[in-house]
Amino acid sequence: MGSILNYIAILAVCFFSGTGNFMNAAINTFEKAFPAVSQPTIMMVSTLPCLIAVPVMLLAGRLVGRKVSYRAVIITGTVLIILGGVTPYFIKDSWTLVLICRAVLGTGAGCYGVRNSHIIRSVPSDKLIQFTGYSTVALTIGGTVAGPVVGWLAGKGWNVPFLYDLVPVIILVLVIIGLKEPEKLPEQTLTAEKGIKGEGKLSWRIYFYALTQLLIIGTLYPMCVSGASIYFDAYGLGTPALAGTVMSLFPLFGVIGNLFLKRFMDTFKRFTIPAMGLLVIISALMVFFWHSMASVIIGYTLAGIGYHIIIGVLQVYNGIEAPPEKLAVGSTMILACKSVGIFLSSYFITLCAVIFGFKDRISVENSYVGCMVVYALLILFTLIKDVSPEKKTEG
Numbered sequence: 570m571g572s573i574l575n576y577i578a579i580l581a582v583c584f585f586s587g588t589g590n591f592m593n594a595a596i597n598t599f600e601k602a603f604p605a606v607s608q609p610t611i612m613m614v615s616t617l618p619c620l621i622a623v624p625v626m627l628l629a630g631r632l633v634g635r636k637v638s639y640r641a642v643i644i645t646g647t648v649l650i651i652l653g654g655v656t657p658y659f660i661k662d663s664w665t666l667v668l669i670c671r672a673v674l675g676t677g678a679g680c681y682g683v684r685n686s687h688i689i690r691s692v693p694s695d696k697l698i699q700f701t702g703y704s705t706v707a708l709t710i711g712g713t714v715a716g717p718v719v720g721w722l723a724g725k726g727w728n729v730p731f732l733y734d735l736v737p738v739i740i741l742v743l744v745i746i747g748l749k750e751p752e753k754l755p756e757q758t759l760t761a762e763k764g765i766k767g768e769g770k771l772s773w774r775i776y777f778y779a780l781t782q783l784l785i786i787g788t789l790y791p792m793c794v795s796g797a798s799i800y801f802d803a804y805g806l807g808t809p810a811l812a813g814t815v816m817s818l819f820p821l822f823g824v825i826g827n828l829f830l831k832r833f834m835d836t837f838k839r840f841t842i843p844a845m846g847l848l849v850i851i852s853a854l855m856v857f858f859w860h861s862m863a864s865v866i867i868g869y870t871l872a873g874i875g876y877h878i879i880i881g882v883l884q885v886y887n888g889i890e891a892p893p894e895k896l897a898v899g900s901t902m903i904l905a906c907k908s909v910g911i912f913l914s915s916y917f918i919t920l921c922a923v924i925f926g927f928k929d930r931i932s933v934e935n936s937y938v939g940c941m942v943v944y945a946l947l948i949l950f951t952l953i954k955d956v957s958p959e960k961k962t963e964g
Contacts, residue, residue, distance in 0.1 A: 654734025
């Protein structure tokens with residue numbers, strides 16, 4: 570029973586670990602409530618927590634299990650998410666205070682970065698892949714549920730969506746009751762006693778995987794996540810609630826795609842990344858040229874499959890390529906680059922508006938073209954250069 574409660578608690582943490590992005594469906598509502606605030610500053614409601622989470626994530630990864638316990642880190646993170654998440658509901662007219670609260674929430678989200686390490690340390694090796702998959706599904710379902718709920722709350726008032734951050738109260742109870750502190754692994758004890766440090770070094774491929782994660786989320790995020798409600802409002806496609814519902818197709822089909830990740834990788838082999846990148850380019854073309862509900866639904870579906878399979882491939886490649894003692898470092902680096910990419914995404918919109926400057930389009934659509942360019946360069950590079958791991962594994 571204790572093990573079951575432990576698994577439920579950590580999966581609950583995974584469910585809400587995308588918390589920094591949960592306000593995306595309400596961005597258009599925030600813009601209308603604060604017309605004097607620039608669009609990039611409004612979008613920081615989503616991107617700022619991701620940026621703040623990066624150093625916290627890296628620091629927590631170094632300290633957890635040695636200086637502080639997993640339980641202490643996760644409980645602290647949950648409390649910060651609740652405080653920073655809900656407080657903006659009571660703020661009346663200061664976007665600056667809202668962003669300060671979002672920074673507090675980002676600190677808590679960074680604490681949640683130890684979740685994968687906790688799974689590795691607490692799940693039997695024969696169930697590790699299974700539970701890693703469960704954690705990804707829980708994270709994606711969390712984002713899928715948040716979209717329509719936050720969109721619906723946005724229809725009640727600009728500040729009402731922040732009440733969604735009361736959900737971690739349930740997570741806090743589950744963590745306090747059920748989360749177990751994992752035992753120290755024998756090899757970690759031996760290493761600590763003898764003062765031995767790992768000799769393995771990260772290859773250029775690991776850094777490439779991390780950079781790729783930053784670029785593919787930073788350039789696609791404005792289309793499928795942060796800019797969705799703006800796009801829907803500009804072309805009369807529906808309410809923020811509908812935008813949130815359609816936006817949920819992006820992570821939903823990401824889950825479905827990753828259920829068949831092995832089949833995709835067996836089919837396309839080293840060309841899996843360019844093949845999935847082509848899906849994203851097709852989706853961006855559809856959403857850019859056809860402002861209809863059908864094109865958005867199909868586009869978000871294709872983008873969800875393409876993007877999420879690429880990030881699945883990056884994690885698989887990292888697991889094979891990285892030395893055993895550096896595995897967590899590579900995984901954390903990729904996760905941190907994702908957060909940095911999300912933060913930079915709003916500035917990517919501004920950059921693309923300067924470069925392309927389509928007069929008959931809303932500003933966020935310029936980034937769709939930029940997204941196509943970045944993915945095209947990724948496809949070209951991965952066709953020319955084999956980025957799959959040098960080390961091979963069976964099965």
